[in-house]
Amino acid sequence: MAIIEARSLSKTYGDTVALQGVDLSVGEGRIVGLLGANGAGKTTALHALLGLVEYEGELSVLGRDPWSHREALMQDVCFIADVAVLPRWLRVSQALDYMEGVHPRFDRAKAEGFLGKTAIRTKARVRELSKGMVTQLHLALIMAIDARLLVLDEPTLGLDLLYRKQFYDALINDYVDHTRTIVVSTHDLHEVQHILTDVVLLDRGRVALNCTMEELEARYLEVLVAPDKLAAARGLGPISERPIFGRTAVMFDGVERKRLEALGEVRTPHLSDLFVALMAGRYAGPEASLNGEAAA
């Protein structure tokens, strides 16, 4: 069963087009990375999934229309929509009390267990916690909900490396179980690359790329090319190149591995390098080309 099903999802704010005919289908247990430059429509797309904004087109999350059934949907969906949205006056104990009071799937003992691994005291108010601790608290609250879909929108924005790593470690160790579906939008591609099963790239409100990690790895390859073979590499139509220690990392889209192996060491590109390559506009008309070739 598809957890998320979107057809021609569109959203405009005045004259600004945030989403333009987005089609998307996310199956159960998938961990989808929603990527895109700032202003690409990631937050709007996630807010549409969560029933926070009205939209045009068809959208079904767990079989429900999020805009008209947000309340019911939130029994099975949990989300962190932004960093630091926990109110500053709230005490940790009050957050636990409240969640336990209103959420039928909140497991208080579980949340307390997660908090026990942090330096957060239950009597503390949110305003007394560091930004990293507030995010830890929010994650502990969210992970204690037995939800079917978790949506994270830039959950670690502005956190230092250590907190970012802890955040994703906690998520992987205590939450990911191959039945829960996760949609995460983030720029911390290093931290999430190895947990993603799918990647969706948004560009100016459209889906520019939508594929599984396996498809991505089969399609995009990076070769470390020595200077003498650079001309030959360029002849195969790379989508990007960047110098690394006297050699050049050249990235290809859809070129056979065997042909590339003659040029140098072939490897799977890192998601962040791929992101830069796709977004840097080295393709003439990246939007059109990417759309045409998107593997669905």
Next chain:
Amino acid sequence: MTDDLDMPREAAPARAVSPLKAFFWLVRRELWEHPSAWIAPLAVAGFAVFTHFISAVTISAAERQAVLAATSSAKFMVPYSAAIGTIIILGLVVGALYSLDALQGERRDRSILFWKSLPVSDLLTVLSKAFIPIVVIPASILILAIAANLLMAPLQSLVWLAQGYDPAELWGRLDLPYLWGALAMGIPFIALWYAPFYAWFLLAAAWARRAPILWAMAPFVPILMVEHLVLHNTPSHWALERRLAGGILEPYTVPNTGEKVVWIDHAGQFDWGRVYSLPDLWVGVAMAALFLFIASRLRRSRPPL
């Protein structure tokens, strides 16, 4: 995207959360965020007791004689009813300030994104916020005003004893049951009478990006200007004035005395039936319900600030 993990996820059976239980936690949540809803009336009640005690201690012998010589009990009652009145007025102000902030504050600090991640409807949330000025604050006014009176009387008696006067004189003339009866009759009326104001303020705060008080007043300014400057007839002005003053005048004055305002002064004048069957009261309640419904629709669609 493929769906290679085809096993359906068995979610644990959820505990049931009744709307009533959720509402209880929503109201508690409001009181955590806005403790002033009960602390401010409490502080004023404490201050009333304190000033009454000080004035009982420092009153001059001549003034004391004048009070004792008075034939009516009104002079004994003044500090007690003044304490009640002050607590009521402060409660109304606290309720108005709360209403102007409640639905904007959560958008301002973006915490609305957290609250909306939980399975609680916008309507229930808005109702819980309206519950504070319309039920919680009036209830705390009632309790605190009676508690203040209950502290004032024994303290005054002690002072009288210490100064060699007979407290029986005081108790004989102090009609506290009348004051409390008036309070019990008036408080629910006041709460319902002013409910459309609170609901309107909540609506303005749900709408406005900033300065909800200006948005709340905005529709009235052109209407009143046109009435005064163009029409030379001011029905809206009078309606507004009647609404503002009516919460106190309707339950506590004798009706049909023309221009002259005659305050009630004994329990025989309580007229529950008339007061609670005033059509204006229930028209106001219906307006409040409409405003709250609109506020809940706005909360659904308005983004954080």
